[in-house]
Amino acid sequence: MKSKKQDLEFLFHPGSIALVGITSNHTSPLADIFLGPLLDFEFKGELYPVNPKGGEIRGLKVYPDIKEIPGQVDHVIASIPARLGPHLMHDCTAIGVKAVHFFTAGFSESDEEGGATLEAEITQIARTGGVRLIGPNCMGIYCPESRLSFRSEFPKDSGAVAYLCQSGGNSIHMVQMGAARGLRFSKVVSYGNAADINESDLLDYFIHDPDTKIIAIYIEGVKDGQRLVDTLAKAARVKPVVLLKGGVTEAGTRAVAGHTGSLAGTDTTWDAICRQLRLIRVHSLEEMVDLLVTLSFMPPPEGRNVAIVGAGGGASVLATDDCESNHLVVPQFTQEVRDQLWEFMPKAGNSVKNPVDSQAIIWAPHQFVNTVRTVSNWEKINLLIGLLVSTDIFPSWSEQSDMYKAIARTMLESSKASSKPMAIVVQPGIRPEMTRNAFHIQQEFVSAGFPVYHSVAQAANAISKFIEYCHH
Amino acid sequence: MKSKKQDLEFLFHPGSIALVGITSNHTSPLADIFLGPLLDFEFKGELYPVNPKGGEIRGLKVYPDIKEIPGQVDHVIASIPARLGPHLMHDCTAIGVKAVHFFTAGFSESDEEGGATLEAEITQIARTGGVRLIGPNCMGIYCPESRLSFRSEFPKDSGAVAYLCQSGGNSIHMVQMGAARGLRFSKVVSYGNAADINESDLLDYFIHDPDTKIIAIYIEGVKDGQRLVDTLAKAARVKPVVLLKGGVTEAGTRAVAGHTGSLAGTDTTWDAICRQLRLIRVHSLEEMVDLLVTLSFMPPPEGRNVAIVGAGGGASVLATDDCESNHLVVPQFTQEVRDQLWEFMPKAGNSVKNPVDSQAIIWAPHQFVNTVRTVSNWEKINLLIGLLVSTDIFPSWSEQSDMYKAIARTMLESSKASSKPMAIVVQPGIRPEMTRNAFHIQQEFVSAGFPVYHSVAQAANAISKFIEYCHH
Numbered sequence: 001m002k003s004k005k006q007d008l009e010f011l012f013h014p015g016s017i018a019l020v021g022i023t024s025n026h027t028s029p030l031a032d033i034f035l036g037p038l039l040d041f042e043f044k045g046e047l048y049p050v051n052p053k054g055g056e057i058r059g060l061k062v063y064p065d066i067k068e069i070p071g072q073v074d075h076v077i078a079s080i081p082a083r084l085g086p087h088l089m090h091d092c093t094a095i096g097v098k099a100v101h102f103f104t105a106g107f108s109e110s111d112e113e114g115g116a117t118l119e120a121e122i123t124q125i126a127r128t129g130g131v132r133l134i135g136p137n138c139m140g141i142y143c144p145e146s147r148l149s150f151r152s153e154f155p156k157d158s159g160a161v162a163y164l165c166q167s168g169g170n171s172i173h174m175v176q177m178g179a180a181r182g183l184r185f186s187k188v189v190s191y192g193n194a195a196d197i198n199e200s201d202l203l204d205y206f207i208h209d210p211d212t213k214i215i216a217i218y219i220e221g222v223k224d225g226q227r228l229v230d231t232l233a234k235a236a237r238v239k240p241v242v243l244l245k246g247g248v249t250e251a252g253t254r255a256v257a258g259h260t261g262s263l264a265g266t267d268t269t270w271d272a273i274c275r276q277l278r279l280i281r282v283h284s285l286e287e288m289v290d291l292l293v294t295l296s297f298m299p300p301p302e303g304r305n306v307a308i309v310g311a312g313g314g315a316s317v318l319a320t321d322d323c324e325s326n327h328l329v330v331p332q333f334t335q336e337v338r339d340q341l342w343e344f345m346p347k348a349g350n351s352v353k354n355p356v357d358s359q360a361i362i363w364a365p366h367q368f369v370n371t372v373r374t375v376s377n378w379e380k381i382n383l384l385i386g387l388l389v390s391t392d393i394f395p396s397w398s399e400q401s402d403m404y405k406a407i408a409r410t411m412l413e414s415s416k417a418s419s420k421p422m423a424i425v426v427q428p429g430i431r432p433e434m435t436r437n438a439f440h441i442q443q444e445f446v447s448a449g450f451p452v453y454h455s456v457a458q459a460a461n462a463i464s465k466f467i468e469y470c471h472h
Numbered sequence: 473m474k475s476k477k478q479d480l481e482f483l484f485h486p487g488s489i490a491l492v493g494i495t496s497n498h499t500s501p502l503a504d505i506f507l508g509p510l511l512d513f514e515f516k517g518e519l520y521p522v523n524p525k526g527g528e529i530r531g532l533k534v535y536p537d538i539k540e541i542p543g544q545v546d547h548v549i550a551s552i553p554a555r556l557g558p559h560l561m562h563d564c565t566a567i568g569v570k571a572v573h574f575f576t577a578g579f580s581e582s583d584e585e586g587g588a589t590l591e592a593e594i595t596q597i598a599r600t601g602g603v604r605l606i607g608p609n610c611m612g613i614y615c616p617e618s619r620l621s622f623r624s625e626f627p628k629d630s631g632a633v634a635y636l637c638q639s640g641g642n643s644i645h646m647v648q649m650g651a652a653r654g655l656r657f658s659k660v661v662s663y664g665n666a667a668d669i670n671e672s673d674l675l676d677y678f679i680h681d682p683d684t685k686i687i688a689i690y691i692e693g694v695k696d697g698q699r700l701v702d703t704l705a706k707a708a709r710v711k712p713v714v715l716l717k718g719g720v721t722e723a724g725t726r727a728v729a730g731h732t733g734s735l736a737g738t739d740t741t742w743d744a745i746c747r748q749l750r751l752i753r754v755h756s757l758e759e760m761v762d763l764l765v766t767l768s769f770m771p772p773p774e775g776r777n778v779a780i781v782g783a784g785g786g787a788s789v790l791a792t793d794d795c796e797s798n799h800l801v802v803p804q805f806t807q808e809v810r811d812q813l814w815e816f817m818p819k820a821g822n823s824v825k826n827p828v829d830s831q832a833i834i835w836a837p838h839q840f841v842n843t844v845r846t847v848s849n850w851e852k853i854n855l856l857i858g859l860l861v862s863t864d865i866f867p868s869w870s871e872q873s874d875m876y877k878a879i880a881r882t883m884l885e886s887s888k889a890s891s892k893p894m895a896i897v898v899q900p901g902i903r904p905e906m907t908r909n910a911f912h913i914q915q916e917f918v919s920a921g922f923p924v925y926h927s928v929a930q931a932a933n934a935i936s937k938f939i940e941y942c943h944h
Contacts, residue, residue, distance in 0.1 A: 082820060104820070105821040111814070111823070167784075167786025168786070169786045170784075176902050180902050246786060251826075252789055252796060255823075311641075312642075313581075314638070314640070314718060317724055318724075318757070319727075321721050321724040324722065330723035330724075338583070348553065349577040435900075435907045435911070
């Protein structure tokens with residue numbers, strides 16, 4: 001069953017949503033799981049909670065049955081036991097629902113007897129009745145433009161990244177991590193067992209979606225491998241695609257079967273596919289965020305020569321190793337560049353060969369800007385990495401929050417003026433108070449528009465893959 | 473100049489310390505840099521601040537000259553400009569100081585003219601006058617037993633890890649990270665340029681030090697390579713040695729020269745040395761902490777078969793890949809084990825093939841304990857990894873802080889009873905409030921005595937290297 005872009009547009013813009021199986025029992029952790037976020041996002045359409053017990057939840061009337069809802073129901077979020085799925089599906093086809101999202105697990109992924117049969121049954125009813133299914137066993141749709149979200153803390157503003165994620169937990173975790181690093185999303189779909197709408201349908205939609213500039217995919221198993229490969233090829237020709245394949249080891253493949261009930265594929269196969277189709281392959285959600293941040297906020301560097309500017313001799317040594325291990329080059333500055341740096345930097349305790357290891361930028365952060373300007377001017381440098389080591393920087397910088405706000409902006413202007421992209425590494429800190437400082441400093445650089453990373457190794461890896469992608 | 477253990481014992485137990493070059497100018501970031509920690513640690517000997525201007529600092533009389541100090545001075549911490557070094561050294565030999573620690577940079581590591589000559593000069597005076605030198609260009613000594621510390625926030629209690637670290641920043645960062653994960657230290661020495669006392673002298677001391685059970689080394693450059701290799705061989709025969717070599721790439725080597733003014737050595741050479749001598753080689757400070765935590769808190773597993781217990785299907789899939797990529801094995805549970813788990817776990821939403829992906833442990837954390845007990849009993853399992861995903865666990869668990877305290881303890885008892893070591897992975901969280909929750913949960917598991925890691929990939933890597941070390 002092949003889908004075209006226009007087929008799925010309706011998924012992201014429902015006029016009304018029925019939440020079936022919602023409970024008003026506030027001791028249940030699932031009580032508000034979907035209703036809460038929709039209310040917090042001020043979803044503009046109608047919301048109809050449904051539970052046989054009736055009553056009221058968060059000021060909304062609870063309908064005892066979906067068929068008693070007075071208005072048109074476009075979209076259903078079902079949190080009912082799997083065995084009640086077929087009955088609900090019949091009701092949905094009867095009242096002309098367009099899409100049903102089953103949050104419920106207990107279908108083909110489950111050890112529960114009859115799970116696979118139930119999944120086949122609801123799929124069959126959906127197809128016969130002209131209703132589309134999302135899931136089962138997933139979190140569904142996040143589309144900030146439509147005020148549609150499955151988590152209250154997700155950003156309310158839209159962005160350029162579409163994320164297609166078979167796992168609910170991994171969709172939440174990635175959006176949370178990405179949001180803190182400045183990523184914003186056009187659409188996120190957690191699609192679970194993919195009984196009806198699958199990864200290829202959604203990918204095909206994202207290829208044509210004008211709001212989506214970058215596509216991220218977390219995929220576990222695939223039912224129609226050839227179609228997915230064809231669709232990935234099409235996608236990679238028009239937009240950058242970052243792919244994380246879960247379940248690439250023998251036991252990982254089995255874990256996939258227990259999670260979304262689908263088949264996997266070997267690590268080598270996926271490596272070959274990614275190389276051939278020019279997909280950017282990553283191996284963890286953290287690395288996915290690193291790549292998306294790079295694709296979103298870093299102009300393509302013209303080469304691999306990096307200048308490292310930071311504080312801490314030992315940190316500089318390890319930063320250099322991390323860059324060169326990831327195929328970036330840390331060329332030694334000429335005497336001319338070094339002399340320019342010595343004009344405003346004391347010689348004791350500082351080293352300016354590249355890396356620039358400067359205590360000065362701890363005690364007088366505007367020297368960070370001066371240093372960045374000076375080294376950007378050297379023609380051999382293609383990009384810069386600014387390294388903020390939590391141990392040293394944060395206690396002094398955090399007392400001067402206005403100062404680092406100004407610094408972040410000045411540095412970004414300077415980076416733009418020199419056309420040398422700059423990455424910022426903010427070590428996340430260890431104890432809560434340090435972590436909080438680090439987070440706030442990170443946010444200043446994120447707000448200014450920098451790609452921000454948590455270690456030089458992660459930055460260098462992502463930048464190196466980005467350069468490879470750009471010059472492929 | 474070869475040192476034996478008894479030669480250096482005095483370094484760690486000074487009866488009095490003079491802080492030369494201290495400033496009472498509180499706008500200077502260096503004002504209290506060493507005095508503050510010594511006061512906070514309630515150093516039991518005499519403290520003598522020295523500055524030509526005299527006066528008073530934090531209730532202590534400031535002596536204008538070291539020679540005017542009325543009592544015996546055992547140890548000197550010098551924060552004066554390098555060019556004043558030789559003069560100070562003459563004074564120190566005159567009054568019978570035993571050791572001088574130069575915090576000051578601007579010696580052989582520096583671009584400053586005459587730095588190398590000055591370093592040779594102070595070393596010569598030290599040797600002629602029978603004074604030992606620490607550094608220059610370093611943070612010196614942390615020895616909690618003697619209430620000697622260069623940072624106020626370091627733990628005040630002693631432990632089994634000795635850390636020999638050429639870089640000041642890397643010594644601070646590693647101790648901070650390690651402390652939060654339960655590591656405690658016998659002695660830490662940041663030894664900088666190693667003009668007199670060098671890595672081999674200190675390593676030799678740690679070999680014989682009864683308080684030291686594990687040795688960690690961050691090393692950048694070496695002056696006498698053959699002696700170091702001989703000493704490392706000797707050390708590795710009696711205690712686990714974890715080695716991080718900074719400056720292993722071409723540019724990294726240059727960064728070393730700019731930091732501690734010493735020579736490096738290629739990556740391949742160090743790999744061969746580590747393999748041959750049975751040193752545990754790591755490539756980052758984070759990995760060093762992972763290994764030290766494993767060596768400190770994990771009994772040797774009898775094999776590589778791991779059971780993963782956690783929540784989140786996607787997280788379980790990636791956890792399995794991370795384990796198997798690091799040569800751990802995630803064997804599928806027998807039907808018998810699975811049936812035992814189903815006795816207390818609902819089938820929908822849970823998977824128990826290994827990994828155990830259980831929502832139950834989020835909503836009812838005591839089920840975590842039950843699950844751990846059940847899978848520990850299966851003979852094929854050698855160790856367990858408990859996975860706490862910040863997204864899911866923390867909001868619910870953090871409302872029940874007494875409960876997870878009890879859980880951590882019960883789980884440790886259970887792990888001891890079954891003789892199956894257990895690692896705990898606590899994802900550090902993203903936004904400050906989540907990070908704070910994660911940190912507190914982490915601390916409960918650390919306090920109970922677990923090895924705690926921040927990702928399954930890091931845990932699996934460290935455990936795999938540990939098993940290799942144990943069976944080598």
